[in-house]
Amino acid sequence: MARAITLIESGGSEGEALIDLLYPHFGPARIIGVTGPPGAGKSTLVDGLLTELRRRGERVGVLAVDPSSPFSGGALLGDRLRMARHAADSGVFIRSMATRGHWGGLTLVTTEAAGVLQAAGFTTVIIETVGVGQSEVEIMSAADVVLVVLVPGAGDDIQALKAGIMEIGDIYVVNKSDLPGAAELAAVLRFALRGEGNPALDESEHPDSGHADSGDPNTLPGPVHAPQIRLASALNGSGLAELMVTLEQTEARLQASGELDRRRRRRSATELERIAQAAVRGWLVDRGIVPVDPDQLLREFERDNRGPHRFIRERLEEAIRNGNRLSGGASK
């Protein structure tokens, strides 16, 4: 399984064949996405979720993504350090992945790697993104349910009103809840994400605020999923059991409303588009329309010097005219 993920990460035809072979076994396992800014406690929270999920008898695979260097291509993958107590548990498989030049918070092949884990019989897959800023929202299409991990002291309520990462969570976890400002952050989130103007309002007016709720999907205000907000301290374990209950209720609600199914279909569509784009790029490279070496393409453009769109269009048209073969010859 470890080798299979390596093969897929390496991106050759062998990895592609493997995916096609395993595809029928890409199973019904749930995929939990965990995202949030650097240092918010994502890995520590995953460690806590692992303990809870193992207690429930789940076999859990973790894909933990950290960034590759844009300079050396190297990476320091340190997420599993926080999950060390699960390292020798055969019911847990943790794989660190480097982004390798991909900038959406995940690697190019995260969904396929999750598929491999599903095919190997893991019943839950957790995907942990790189530490994100405001707009790395790719996890939304990779996971069934998304946890956004935040910490107090990182900005005012305007930050919570911005588009992007503050829209994609099903559950917002205010981690490090023992720090000053945690309750205030939770209140800001309730206002920004749930439209609850005054957190001091009588709770009966907000049956869903701050409690492990009734589980009745009809009690939710607004659309399919008003996000849940939970306080936790991943390091000392407080709030984790309650978070698991919220997670399970949220999953049940997503399933009941048909949203889970929609998300999974959207994921398949996204994957198909990605694979098509990669195939088209391969086609372009094979025919020398786009050289593997970007400097070579630039040199040819500089010789031509008649505008970038026209340059590329004429290359493409020439290749098609000449039976998919560029007169200059392929660059490989």
Add this chain to the structure above:
Amino acid sequence: MAKRVRILIAKPGLDGHDRGAKFIARGLRDAGYEVIYTGIRQTPESIVATAIQEDVGFIGLSLLSGAHNELFPRIVELLRRENAEDIVVFGGGIIPDEDIPQLKSAGLRAIFTPGATLKQIIEFIESCQHDRNLS
């Protein structure tokens, strides 16, 4: 895309002095490797399980407590038991010169002691990679 070289930097044993391990991890990152760091106080069993899950080509062990004669060979032995002896294991730390021959005969491919440079470690990794690509 070429297969990337992945290296596990692990600290077995009970000492918590990880400055050296972190320095090496950072240096190898800058040299273009994907480095997985386990943190301190890992058991041989968890190091081997991690190396297999992460599909690394190398394990670099850092140990300053003096338990290298027990723990380093134990890790090589566990890898052998898991049919993962193709993973190259090297070590570093406060290791007396007289211990090095027996560590090497136990399967450690290189031992780097204080004063070793990052360049030497990278050259070692590259020469192992070179041999691997030939075989």
